[in-house]
Amino acid sequence: DGGITQSPKYLFRKEGQNVTLSCEQNLNHDAMYWYRQDPGQGLRLIYYSQIVNDFQKGDIAEGYSVSREKKESFPLTVTSAQKNPTAFYLCASSTWQGEETQYFGPGTRLLVL
Amino acid sequence: GNSVTQMEGPVTLSEEAFLTINCTYTATGYPSLFWYVQYPGEGLQLLLKATKADDKGSNKGFEATYRKETTSFHLEKGSVQVSDSAVYFCALSLNSGGSNYKLTFGKGTLLTVNP
Numbered sequence: 001d002g003g004i005t006q007s008p009k010y011l012f013r014k015e016g017q018n019v020t021l022s023c024e025q026n027l028n029h030d031a032m033y034w035y036r037q038d039p040g041q042g043l044r045l046i047y048y049s050q051i052v053n054d055f056q057k058g059d060i061a062e063g064y065s066v067s068r069e070k071k072e073s074f075p076l077t078v079t080s081a082q083k084n085p086t087a088f089y090l091c092a093s094s095t096w097q098g099e100e101t102q103y104f105g106p107g108t109r110l111l112v113l
Numbered sequence: 114g115n116s117v118t119q120m121e122g123p124v125t126l127s128e129e130a131f132l133t134i135n136c137t138y139t140a141t142g143y144p145s146l147f148w149y150v151q152y153p154g155e156g157l158q159l160l161l162k163a164t165k166a167d168d169k170g171s172n173k174g175f176e177a178t179y180r181k182e183t184t185s186f187h188l189e190k191g192s193v194q195v196s197d198s199a200v201y202f203c204a205l206s207l208n209s210g211g212s213n214y215k216l217t218f219g220k221g222t223l224l225t226v227n228p
Contacts, residue, residue: 006156042219043157048215092157103159104149104157
C-alpha cells in the first residue's frame with residue numbers, strides 16, 4: 001500500500017530538548033510538507049521541500065528545522081528555540097508537476113513535560 | 114493575501130439531516146478548491162476538489178460547486194450519518210512560483226451527527 005507514515009504517534013519533550021519527528025512516503029512524490037495544527041486555528045505551514053536537498057520556510061518556521069536527504073524522507077526537528085511546541089504535526093506530500101492535491105500522514109502529537 | 118473563511122462550528126445534526134458548511138475564499142488568481150476531512154485522532158483525507166469555475170466535486174454523498182461569482186465552495190450532503198462526524202477543512206491551492214502549489218486552509222468546522 002502506498003502512503004505516508006509518521007512516527008511516533010505521541011512524543012514527549014522535556015524543556016531545552018530537541019526532538020525529531022519522522023515522515024516517510026512511498027508514493028514517489030517529489031514535494032513534501034510539514035504543518036502544525038492547533039485547536040481552532042486550522043493548519044499552518046512550517047516547511048516544505050520540492051526536491052531532494054532543497055527546502056523552504058513556510059509561515060511559521062522559527063524554532064524548527066528540516067532536512068531532505070532522500071526523496072522519501074522529510075524529518076522535522078523541533079528545537080529548544082520553539083517555546084510553544086505542543087501541537088499536532090502533520091506531514092504531507094504531493095507530486096511535482098501540475099498536481100496540487102496533497103496527501104497527509106496520520107500525524108504526531110507533541111506534548112511538553 | 115490568500116485566505117479561506119468557513120463557518121464556525123461546532124455543527125450538531127441528527128442523522129439523516131441535510132448538511133451545509135459554508136466556505137468563501139479570497140485569492141489573487143484562479144485557485145483550485147478542496148474539502149478535506151479529519152476524523153478524530155487522524156490526519157487529513159481529501160474529500161473532494163474542484164479546479165475551475167462551475168466544477169462540482171463529489172464523493173461519498175458530499176458535493177461542492179466552485180462558484181467564482183460568489184467566491185464560494187460550500188459543502189453539502191443530503192443525509193448525514195453518524196460516521197460523518199469529523200472536522201471539515203476548506204482549502205485553496207495556488208501556484209506560488211514555478212510548479213509549487215501552496216495550500217491555504219480554513220480553520221475547520223467540527224461536525225457532530227447524533228443517532
